[in-house]
Amino acid sequence: MAEFIDSNILVYAFAFDERSAAAEVLLQRRPVISEQSLNEFMNVARRKLGMNWDELRGALAVIRDFCPVILSLDIDTHENAVRLAERYGFATFDALIVASALQSSCRVLWSEDMQHGMLIDGRLRIANPFRTES
Numbered sequence: 262m263a264e265f266i267d268s269n270i271l272v273y274a275f276a277f278d279e280r281s282a283a284a285e286v287l288l289q290r291r292p293v294i295s296e297q298s299l300n301e302f303m304n305v306a307r308r309k310l311g312m313n314w315d316e317l318r319g320a321l322a323v324i325r326d327f328c329p330v331i332l333s334l335d336i337d338t339h340e341n342a343v344r345l346a347e348r349y350g351f352a353t354f355d356a357l358i359v360a361s362a363l364q365s366s367c368r369v370l371w372s373e374d375m376q377h378g379m380l381i382d383g384r385l386r387i388a389n390p391f392r393t394e395s
Contacts, residue, residue: 264292265362266328267355267372268301270390275320276310280373280391287371287390288327295332295361297354299324332361349381359385 266287271294273284299321306312306320325331332338334357341363342356351359355375362370363385370387377389 263365263367264290265358265365265367265370266292266294266298267358267370267374268298268305269373270371271298271302271324272305272310273373275306275312283390288324292328292371293330293332293362293365293367294324294328295338295358296334297357297361299331301354330365332365334361338364345381349379351375359387 264287270284270287273280274288275281302324303317303321306317312320338357338360341360342351342353345351345359345363346353346356349356349359355372358372359370359375359381363382367385370381370385371390372387373389373391375387375389377387377392379387381387
């Protein structure tokens, strides 16, 4: 089953955080990501993780090694993201992530920021890897 990870999972894999170990396990499963994931990671890594450019380049190289499938954003992805934002109420950048996950025929999208358990278009389930069931 193909899996897709949101940029927040990438961030946690490089942070000193209690969620880091779970994020690293997901990376080792060789998930699919998109250019949007890389762009968001780059922004957060510089701004919140305080990575310098050399550290950032190294982190991006590690991500590319673990995530051999990186989808490009194209007009079809964009148009689908608009549809998803309208139908499900996603923010623009989240809709781009979801559209990419659908495009790559993934069955699960790992994300801390989106609604856990939500089923998109009857074929993509959002799952929070850090959620503890009560």
